[in-house]
Amino acid sequence: MLLRNAQVHAPEPLGQQHLLLGGGRILWMGATLSELPATLAVETIDLQGRRLIPGLIDAHVHVTGGGGEAGFRTRVPPLGASRFTCAGITTVIGLLGTDDVTRGPRDLLATVYALREEGLSALAFTGGYHVPPRTLTGSVRGDLVLIEALIGIGEVAISDHRSSQPTLDELLRLAADAHVAGLMTGKAGVLHLHLGDGPRGLDLVRRALEQSELPPRVFHPTHVNRRKALFDEALELATRGSTIDLTAFPVEEGEDAWSAADGLIRFLDSTAAAERITISSDAGGCLPVFDHEGHVCRMGVGESGALLQTLNEVLQRGVPLERALPAFTSNPARLLRLAGKGQIRVGADADLVALDADGAAHHVIAGGVVHLRGGRVERHGMFEHPG
DSSP states (O other): OEEEEEEEESSSEEEEEEEEEETTEEEEEESSOOOOOTTSOOOEEEOTTOEEEEOEEEEEEOTTOOBOBTBGGGBOOOOOHHHHHTTTEEEEEEOOOSOOSSSOHHHHHHHHHHHHHTTOEEEEEESOSSSSOOOSSSSHHHHHHHOTTEEEEEEEEESSTTSOOOOHHHHHHHHHHHHHHHHHHSSOOEEEEEEOSOTTTTHHHHHHHHTSOOOGGGEEEEOTTSSHHHHHHHHHHHHTTOOEEEEOOOOOTTOSSOOHHHHHHHHHTSSSOGGGEEEEOOBTOEEEEEOTTSOEEEEEEBOTTHHHHHHHHHHHTTOOHHHHGGGGTHHHHHHTTOTTOSOOSTTSBOOEEEEOTTSOEEEEEETTEEEEETTEESSOOTTOOOO
16 A cells, blocks of 8 residues: 655654555655556555544553443443544553453453454453452463463552552552563553542552652553642652553533643643653543542543544644654553554554544554545444444
């Protein structure tokens, strides 16, 4: 496949380029294009100067569906493949949340494999909200070492009334298992932490770093923009070497929270290293609001499209694309050790998104295969019904 006339952001701007794709990878890229041999069967797509970015990496997705906090009817259904590709997402990291009883690691792993069969790059975290975690082999370290698709532990809940209220020792044991498994396998080996809105915030993580030899990169707290004070805590943690994750959930005016766009701009204006931030969607996850007794009073669901919406909001507020884009691409690729992801370069995976003038996904290519063409879905999931 030959892509012509693309304004490439790799994430850094490379100007107008042509790209040759084959075998699921970028084989060649250049500003000038020679005539290809007539015997070479090549599909040509003229992007007509559209911006071409790496496929987005969503590092927090409830691929089996989340929810369940207000009864069995509130269990969110699994997400179809085109929900991701329409949003410019070509790599997803699946996980379990509050309900790690009726949803389990076997279902999670099978869903990851199904997404792979449908052309996406898909991986997962072992465990879920609670300690001791649900596993496939009997231990989280065994899961990470022996099961290729599992790259870390999460989302383990802290500072939340829905958590199992893990102790410092329990948190340290999980983080150590993640770290050692990562050393053994070359995987990410991160502990992905769900942060609730409890007053303890990131206290357990700070204590873990003070009382152990574990490197800060092992701890990857998410939802840190859900309270403004929690974001300030997370910002300090990022200066110590942890990567923090913003969630692209809706924020109402006057709410004690930062939108993902607000959080990213504040982070980029801080002294923390720019590579220490990622943004995820919580797609398929329940977004409940609780009353003072812990009962759900209203509920939303995370959407994959929130990532591109956040990126476009940040751009509209004057942040250059090359400064905003790493949080959605190269930063999660680096943290999660996803070789070939998050960049546009020769040898990288052919996961590419061409944006239209409004910032929506116009063409989406995953593994060198077109999933979205001209804004229309070309490849649906098995049980998705084309409209």
